[in-house]
Amino acid sequence: MPFTTKATISSFGGKLYKLTHPSKATGSEMAVNLYLPPQALSGGSRKVPLLIYLSGLTCSPENCSEKGFFQHNAAKRGLAIVYPDTSPRGLNLPGEKDSWDFGEAAGFYIDAQAEPYAENYKMETYITRDLPDALFSDEEFGKYLDGEKKVSITGHSMGGHGALSLYLKYPGKYASVSAFAPIANPVNCPWGQKAFRGYIGDGEDKEKEWKEHDSTELVRKWDKGTPLNMLIDVGTGDNFYKQGQLLPENFEKAAQEAGVSEGLTVRYQEGYDHSYYFMASFADEHVDHAAKYLGLL
């Protein structure tokens, strides 16, 4: 099914497309922004690799497109970026809009199993299958994107959890991963517990089930012989970090204990907060991290 183009905006020599498309996984029309760098649009036959950016709680595809400044370096390196939405929208499920940290705009990049979310909140399937399939096979956009190459993945906060956990759940699928202020150990923080309770359930097996989506648990199973190719930035002035919502130390410790910390870089950035000001400050470096593993550097 094709994409519907709502707007085309010039940005750093390339184009940002505001799109919607139907997803089988979510059973809904999904909003998504796609940035194509000048290298893709210059009329040559060069296809560019893709970086997936997963947004945080409350965000839509717009926030990072406007304030993250990933396009700045993507335009230099010749990298496309896709900004998916953070949940299906417009379903009007009971309770879906009651909280800012659960339901609409808070899909947590997992496939929900609990009612009333099980039918539509299939964000893991959407991000790992429906969206890339739609992009690479699309008549208009597919011709610019290198579907033969692996894609890379990054994200912020809830999207940092999404990027790390999907990377770890699907070894070999992504060329690299990075994250800003990720919810790195969701089973042990209020945001993650609320999400997993609501989307997965609160039954007897909850501990085992929740851990299947927790990066700190998943990294313990990573193959010792394979470098992680993983960059994480956390601001030391981030209130959510201070409140124990992110827990990157738990993740680092688990990776070290499991002997899989080769290729893992975790940086604590002095004084930075949780905002897009933080991300914008290091976006060039995260794009370079992806560009390196996508063969562009």
Add this chain to the structure above:
Amino acid sequence: MPFTTKATISSFGGKLYKLTHPSKATGSEMAVNLYLPPQALSGGSRKVPLLIYLSGLTCSPENCSEKGFFQHNAAKRGLAIVYPDTSPRGLNLPGEKDSWDFGEAAGFYIDAQAEPYAENYKMETYITRDLPDALFSDEEFGKYLDGEKKVSITGHSMGGHGALSLYLKYPGKYASVSAFAPIANPVNCPWGQKAFRGYIGDGEDKEKEWKEHDSTELVRKWDKGTPLNMLIDVGTGDNFYKQGQLLPENFEKAAQEAGVSEGLTVRYQEGYDHSYYFMASFADEHVDHAAKYLGLL
């Protein structure tokens, strides 16, 4: 009178301060954001020069701080940026909030003469006197800013009009000027006519009075021996440009007719619109333009 600091945010190695301070000119508390680059804060004795950024209609100091991307290159070049507000706020003057393009957030960077705006809408005096005086003499921030050096000025849309017209009204005051999509000939466009009618008046002498604030008129009086040091970018996909609100061609023609186009660069950027996506794409270059004339390049 000192500044009140509402927030301090790390950005590109420097700090963005969200401030308010009282202005005599406007008789009100004014919001303003100040960015200090890492070179100012590194603990050395180096004072940095200042670039004033004037925002467009409807904007506050926040918009460009978040979406304009000026901090990216200001941090490299060692340049402070001040983002003033677009009008006094909270006065509750009659009619002040009736339009998005007049009154609150639409002060047009002139000193109003007509009622009920004459007392408070003194944005020209605020930008050229109160704000720089307050910054350079401030106990906290003054020590980081090089008050011996001229400042440079830039702006977007209504703020592009502000930057160009103040630069031309005060020869020698500013080291350089640049503008994105400026309202370059306000006496001949609906936005400018509405603003000048409301702030200056609609009397017999209106033609002469309005022209004193019109960059296309002001440039005719520029000293032939002095290069303009002026960079203007306009997007060819900008709907306000197409609707005749900006009229950069009139400005160019006037400068050429007056024989003062030395040092004037006007660029028509293919396909770009009026948004912050456009500004962000060329912000590095506008910061370099200022940095060059401030002795940083």
